Amino acid sequence: MKNASYTYQFQPEQVRYELVRMLPISLFVVAFGAAFGLAAVQEGLGPLESLLMSTLVFAGASQFAAIDMWGAEVSVIPVIIVVFAINSRHLLMGASLYPMLKDVSPAKRYGILLLLTDANWAVSAQEYQSGRRNLEVIVGGGLALWLAWIVGTWLGVYFGGLLQNPKSLGMDMVLGCFLLAMALGGKKNPRVLVAWALAAIASLAAWKWLPANTHVVAGALAGGVVGFFWLENTSVDERVGEDLA
Amino acid sequence: MTIETTTTGVLLLILIMTLVTLVTRFGGVFIMSFVRISPRIESFINTMASSVLIAIIVPMAFGGDAGALAALSVTAVVMLILKKPLPAIAAGILAAAFVRFMV
Numbered sequence: 001m002k003n004a005s006y007t008y009q010f011q012p013e014q015v016r017y018e019l020v021r022m023l024p025i026s027l028f029v030v031a032f033g034a035a036f037g038l039a040a041v042q043e044g045l046g047p048l049e050s051l052l053m054s055t056l057v058f059a060g061a062s063q064f065a066a067i068d069m070w071g072a073e074v075s076v077i078p079v080i081i082v083v084f085a086i087n088s089r090h091l092l093m094g095a096s097l098y099p100m101l102k103d104v105s106p107a108k109r110y111g112i113l114l115l116l117t118d119a120n121w122a123v124s125a126q127e128y129q130s131g132r133r134n135l136e137v138i139v140g141g142g143l144a145l146w147l148a149w150i151v152g153t154w155l156g157v158y159f160g161g162l163l164q165n166p167k168s169l170g171m172d173m174v175l176g177c178f179l180l181a182m183a184l185g186g187k188k189n190p191r192v193l194v195a196w197a198l199a200a201i202a203s204l205a206a207w208k209w210l211p212a213n214t215h216v217v218a219g220a221l222a223g224g225v226v227g228f229f230w231l232e233n234t235s236v237d238e239r240v241g242e243d244l245a
Numbered sequence: 246m247t248i249e250t251t252t253t254g255v256l257l258l259i260l261i262m263t264l265v266t267l268v269t270r271f272g273g274v275f276i277m278s279f280v281r282i283s284p285r286i287e288s289f290i291n292t293m294a295s296s297v298l299i300a301i302i303v304p305m306a307f308g309g310d311a312g313a314l315a316a317l318s319v320t321a322v323v324m325l326i327l328k329k330p331l332p333a334i335a336a337g338i339l340a341a342a343f344v345r346f347m348v
């Protein structure tokens with residue numbers, strides 16, 4: 001009875017295709033992971049502890065921030081706040097996939113979300129804008145990225161010395177360049193461009209004046225507000241007038 | 246409240262980080278399951294989605310060094326011309342490496 005409403009046709013064979021498609025970017029994630037593994041052991045984490053953290057947490061930026069706060073003793077509340085703030089973008093990323101995720105069963109829905117991260121989400125979100133429903137890339141791409149993150153951490157923990165300065169090779173910019181390419185590859189119309197402009201201004205303002213790590217959520221919500229008041233295929237003036245009236 | 250970084254302590258910290266991250270992965274979808282998806286809400290989450298990317302990238306460009314700025318500008322230009330992500334990303338990373346080598 002209930003199953004009838006879960007209309008998303010999840011294709012397992014597509015998952016393998018998406019896994020292979022995300023392999024090139026995953027190679028860069030290995031380098032990222034190696035940088036994390038090296039930093040983690042330098043901060044005093046054990047090899048297995050570093051690997052466990054990458055395997056379970058699977059959120060690079062927040063892991064770097066957390067081990068920055070490492071010592072003989074670690075204050076719990078600041079770690080929780082920093083990890084939550086940095087990863088709060090997941091809340092919005094997950095929400096943006098809801099129109100697709102509502103069409104799979106709750107068990108599958110939350111299973112898919114275990115593998116949600118920036119790069120596979122960016123692909124799925126971009127394809128959704130052009131009318132393609134692709135949850136398979138969250139799973140297949142997510143698996144590739146997750147394994148790359150673990151393998152990278154492992155390499156960094158044991159052979160970190162070989163990768164002294166990934167920054168000089170531009171490795172720290174891989175994710176930024178990837179996300180920018182995804183954004184520019186998506187739909188661009190006046191509505192989107194206005195949203196982007198507002199998102200850019202809001203994120204910069206938050207970055208400058210609000211507490212650390214709030215800029216992504218602030219910018220994204222500002223961009224969303226544009227979409228809320230300016231619907232597609234509707235005359236701008238009419239719609240805005242209607243809402244302000 | 247502090248946790249000593251003994252083996253048990255570290256495991257506990259990792260567990261806490263895992264749970265917090267899981268809340269962020271699940272939370273957005275969980276909240277959305279109580280929201281009726283009207284065209285207006287759909288429009289909100291669609292523009293919000295692409296704005297997430299901008300909100301990550303713009304402060305990265307402003308806060309980064311010359312290499313970061315070069316990487317992002319070159320990626321943007323190549324992407325707009327070729328419309329293919331991989332060459333754009335590769336060119337961007339090369340640009341960062343080149344600028345950082347020169348400066």
